[in-house]
Amino acid sequence: MHVLKFGGTSVGSVENITKVIQILEDYKKSQPVICVVSAVGGITDKLLKAGHLAQTKDESYLSEYKTIKDIHLNILSRLIPNVDKAVLDKLNTKLDNLKSLLDGIYLINELSPKTSDKLVSFGELLSSYIITETMKSKGIDVVRKNTQELIITNDNFTKAEVNYNTTYKNIQEYFSNSTQGVTILPGFVSKSQQGEITTLGRGGSDFTAALVASALEADTLEIWTDVSGMYTANPKLVKQAYPIKKLSYQEAMELSHFGAKVLYPPTVQPVLDKNIPIVIKNTMEPDADGTYIAHEQTNNLTVRGISNINDISLLTLEGSGMVGIPGFSKRLFEVLANYKINVVFITQASSEHSICFGVNKADANQAKEKIDQAFEYEITQHKINPIVIETDLSIVALIGDNMKSHQGISGKMFSTLGKNNINVRAIAQGASEKNISAVISEHDVKKALNTLHEVFFEVKTKQLNVFITGVGNVGERLVEQIKQQKKYLKDNLKINLRVIGLSNSRQMVFDEDGISLKNWKAVLSTGETASLEGFFKTAKAMNLRNSIFVDVTANKDVANLYANYLKESIAVVACNKIACSDTFDKYNQLKYLSRKYNAPFLFETNVGAGLPVIDTLNNLIASGDKVTSIQAVLSGSLNFVFNNFNDTTKFHDVVKQAQAEGYTEPDPRIDLSGVDVARKILILARESGTVMELEDITNDSFLTKANLESDSVDDFYKTLIDDDAHFQKLFAQADEKGSKLKYVAEFNEGKAKVGLKEIPQGHPFYNLEGKDNIVMFYTQRYKEQPMIIKGAGAGADVTASGLFADIIRIGND
Incomplete structure (x- = not known):
């Protein structure tokens, strides 16, 4: 016997219902099939909305009803183009009954839990009827059985508790005499022992299927939905997430509790008791493997999935009067239980000074009000503080049976979150270590899931x-x-x-x-x-x-x-x-x-473009060395200029060439004034550990007063022509001594200066070609012979490569 359940998305359109019918036809070839169906996707919400509108005397409930009616009639007409009048009349009768119920709610302004159950039960009753009649029209051997005649509950409306003995007996007796190839069952719906309509609560269609599978001791229970199994994380938020092939029952329950909506946690219990495997399958991709859930240990993987719950509020009860006093926790959680407020997260420090717990944000204000009332005496005596609420939070959880046998999972989780500035507000980890939960800002959920997924599930990328x-x-x-x-x-x-x-x-x-x-x-x-x-x-x-x-x-x-x-x-x-x-x-x-x-x-590119100047300096300092002095040619543009300037060229023309080839800033005054070099030696001095300001650096400018006081770039170039004799003189003086002009930056004994120098032959700076830079670090370890870094210090390609190297450095961190 096959037991299959199809969710709202699977029966949410003509196309999908057609796929469901094809799947059922394929399955019934080997043995009889029991198919539990949900309401058409979105209909339960529409029913509740119509009910609330009617309750508040808002006549737009009629418009909502019409939408519900049109959806079902449209689906039926498209599935059975020449639908039999009797079938159509029966569907209209069901829809008329729905309208009568809504009209009654409107007249008496009442939508009690009992009435709400009657209202939402229409969703599954309508969808199961349409699917059954469609299959009959195709000549398929099918029957529809109303599960309200099989599943018996108490009268806890909207979330009824099942009478297992009676329910199992009813299911077994009915199917022992069933001969149809396919039996369609509406999920979610049931009846009380007094004959009142009830429902099984959120995920009730899954629960219906599990009850049937357990009662009949089926080989497997298949849950068909719109995804190919339970994923390593929410695929809508984590694009790299992928289906998990195998899970234990406990892992599946943990994941489903924490937001993996393809499975409802209570579903697991009836089949778990009978050791019946669950398979999560995709209606849109029926050949995909899906997820297989069973008792046995799946494999040696540690973290099996990452999940989350949104819309969480964190409440904290705190005070010195709690320390060493028995009964505070009991009183606290009794208050919450009395008002049916579900707690999804609890943590308490061993100091007993505070208890922190998470609830749905819709319950937060009521929880605070009732707890503050219950502890009014202690609050007035300043033994404890009023409840503090933090909102807009989510819980992110790592799930896995094997986490308990692997060290460092928690550390890896929280260090990963910390590196991405994801603040953890609270942490909970049970002794079983199947679940490590952290409360974070809802704003950070997507980043947290992707970050953790990258660390725990992706191939070290x-x-x-x-x-x-x-x-x-x-x-x-x-x-x-x-x-x-x-x-x-x-x-x-x-x-x-x-x-x-x-x-x-x-x-x-x-x-x-x-x-x-x-x-x-x-x-x-x-x-x-x-x-x-x-x-x-x-x-x-x-x-x-x-x-x-x-x-x-x-x-x-x-x-x-x-x-x-x-x-x-x-x-x-x-x-x-x-x-x-x-x-x-x-x-x-x-x-x-x-x-x-x-x-x-x-x-890094602040000094020397792509040269590893700052990185080398930082490594020297980190290793315990101390810089005593720095000598450097740090301007590729100035080095290019003075390497190409001689008694047969004009200084103006060389500067123009440097600008045209991209070696200077758009405004060459920045380079030639020495300010750019001063900034570079300042950065190196600071990275060496010296407190220094830009104005502390002596700048011996080689430019004339007219050059320095020029109003624009064009004006600057004009002054270079006018003052060409000044630059020729600088060259001649150096050339006469067999020296070359280099613009040098120096840092020594806490002081720095920059300026044009005549460099003699034999000096490391003498043969510095083109746009190259050179830096000499004298340190306590490199006293006599400095550490030298030399190479291209200007140009778009090398500067870009320096930026690229910094990006990669972050990636390798």
């Missing part, structure tokens, strides 16, 4: 979600490098790098699934108007795990937003030097926020 502001010269190269290396990163470094947001000075665009980099320029050109604040707010609202903000600008306003990103645990990668060369307090604050919110703040 870490997803990075990147938001890039400034896709000009360097930014464009960065995007192209990401595009080129995306597959390599995934295959070799197990990093799934997705560009989620892009912005230039005009437009910005976002895609939570990742922007296609094949035509990203065209996509960006159709984006919304760019806004620095809007870019931040969107990145924050998306709340994606492992988010990284990349600043490829030289904009002060962008730099001023770093703190906002870090506070949201969004990592910051910047080639923009403004933030780290601002006041020491601001620099220090960003470092502090990075530590506090576990959000990396990386700015």
